[in-house]
Amino acid sequence: MRLFLTLLTAVLLFSACGGDSSSDSSDSSSEPAATADTTPLGSASVSGSISFTGTAPDRNRIRQDRECAELNADPVLNESVVVNDNGTLRNVFVYVKEGLGDYSFAIPSEPVVFNQDGCVYTPHVFGIQVGQTLKIINGDPLMHNVNALANENRPFNMGMPNQGDERERSFRVPELMLRIKCDVHAWMNAYAGVVDHPFHSVSDDTGSFSIGQLPAGEYVFEAWHEKYGTATETVTVTDGEAVSVDFSFGS
Numbered sequence: 001m002r003l004f005l006t007l008l009t010a011v012l013l014f015s016a017c018g019g020d021s022s023s024d025s026s027d028s029s030s031e032p033a034a035t036a037d038t039t040p041l042g043s044a045s046v047s048g049s050i051s052f053t054g055t056a057p058d059r060n061r062i063r064q065d066r067e068c069a070e071l072n073a074d075p076v077l078n079e080s081v082v083v084n085d086n087g088t089l090r091n092v093f094v095y096v097k098e099g100l101g102d103y104s105f106a107i108p109s110e111p112v113v114f115n116q117d118g119c120v121y122t123p124h125v126f127g128i129q130v131g132q133t134l135k136i137i138n139g140d141p142l143m144h145n146v147n148a149l150a151n152e153n154r155p156f157n158m159g160m161p162n163q164g165d166e167r168e169r170s171f172r173v174p175e176l177m178l179r180i181k182c183d184v185h186a187w188m189n190a191y192a193g194v195v196d197h198p199f200h201s202v203s204d205d206t207g208s209f210s211i212g213q214l215p216a217g218e219y220v221f222e223a224w225h226e227k228y229g230t231a232t233e234t235v236t237v238t239d240g241e242a243v244s245v246d247f248s249f250g251s
């Protein structure tokens, strides 16, 4: 209830201040609920780091076939466990698992770009909102296919024979985690976190993640890693607050 009141207050305040009325020619005095059927974004943020405990496993060199190997000047290393130089873990998907209730959020207009580059999927782990465009590109001068092994969504499997080929897809319902693989090159795989809100992030080459524009409230955050599984933290944020949350994985 408190979250609802906070949101309602935010909407009323925004409405009372007039906001950017130039962007909407409709009656600005109408009730807030009539201006949009999606929940406004908030001003809180949650960010942090994924630490790795134990001894980092060696990243095996992937034995690509000759055609792919010729595309890479440097060895291509296995991405299932990537421990950064600062002892943190890369490719951890962090998202709001609980606390948003039945709110719905506008679908980002920017697509998520998913490339096939040097016979490697880039990014290896990514988040995408339900309905958001996934722009799939073949950056290589050879044949790949993108086999989305969806369970909740409709699976798709399409060949992309030429360099510069582009396709667009989207997902209808949340699905964690959705695996994508190439049937031509067995080492190529990736994971998509499909969620029905924009509050997600993937830890980078410093182990950091950041999730912004959260409405005030209490949330359960989950962090997922393809080898080490999941961890959760409950976090409460107020309007404008920046909260730090760290996760830890390892052996």
Ligand SMILES: [Cu+2]
Binding pocket: 119, 143, 144, 145, 182, 183, 184, 185, 188
């Ligand atoms: Cu391939």
